[in-house]
Amino acid sequence: MQLLIRQVKQLIEHEIRIELKNKQALGSLVVYSVSSIYISYLAFRQNIDPVTWNALFWIIMLFAATNAVAKSFLQESKGIQLYYYTLLNSRAVILSKIIYNILLLTTLGLLNFFCYWILFNTTIADPIQYLIGIFLGSMGLSAILTLVSGLVSRANNSASLVAILGFPLLFPLLISILKFSKNAMDGLGWYVNQPYFIVLISLNLAVILLSYLLFPYLWRE
């Protein structure tokens, strides 16, 4: 168990170092999401009602997340994967990728939220709850899409398959996160949002547990 935790830590550090060294991937992600926000700004102009505001934000997040997470397995060559396979516990690989993607998506989500909020000014009654929503949503998106990306990397390595397999799996998550963040926008009390919070947390944990259990079967070639 300790070995697993150490491996996970080292892998995450490794991922972050690679990401910072190769700024092109990170930069393209940021440009992708900012330009999609700007396109929606041009399409909608300023006046949109809160329901659309919220829905549009999560749709942008969905596409940014698919782009960001899809590459987590697809960018690695067969050689590197074989190297990991001989060296590391397979569970350390999936856990490190999920945790790294959560970090990545949360940062991206906050950045998106900031840009989006500047362009489309809306009152958010309970910003802290909304930020918790962004964290929970990024967690679910990265957990589900990481495993799907692993599946696809074994299937035929096409990025479009990630979206096809991932979107139907994301339905329950997206519906609850939309409700959660809409309630946060309206400033409804914590007791209204509590059931959605519990559903989101348990959904995320279930997905991470499933990835943890199923990934070894995926990994062995």
Next chain:
Amino acid sequence: MGFLGPVPALPIINETIRNLYFHVTMWMAMFLMMILNVIFGIRYLNGSKLKDDLIAEESARIAILLGTAGLITGMVWANFTWGAPWVNDPQLNGTAATMLLYAAYFLLRNAVIDPVKRARLSSIYSIFAFVMMYVFIMVLPKMTDSLHPGKGGNPGFNKYDLDSNMRMVFYPAVIGWCLLSIWLMSLRVRLRLIEKQIATN
């Protein structure tokens, strides 16, 4: 009996209550097929026998067939009672998601050529899909109101509609649909096994 048996005359629902014998029982059979799909997926991951994967695939196929039939019967019924074939109802959203999930399952199967790899990947996906579908159909609709009978303040069938005459048809219909779907699935599996044998000879 399903078409002519005595049923209680209720406002709005009227004779469409007979849909209970078809729509509801179809869903139950579909659920059985999905459970079979996931069980044989897990069995494949444990034992790596391609026959398990074959059973999983065919049960998913029958589940899609039953799901489509259930959708059509449900839409006809909804058109009479709710006034529209498709309304924004949590259970309908769940069904749409489920159908998309199983369509994606078959897309994944088509994308992989190597049968051993295909079996492994699709088993993993089906376990994942089943959990998500369970959340969608069983957990989320409980949190919001549904138009379906028995939910969101609507009277359930067992409250007063499902009188003994209807029970006499309903329970055998459930068993019948389940057995019918298992029979269909086993037919397809045997056909596929024979085809494989002919191909190898």
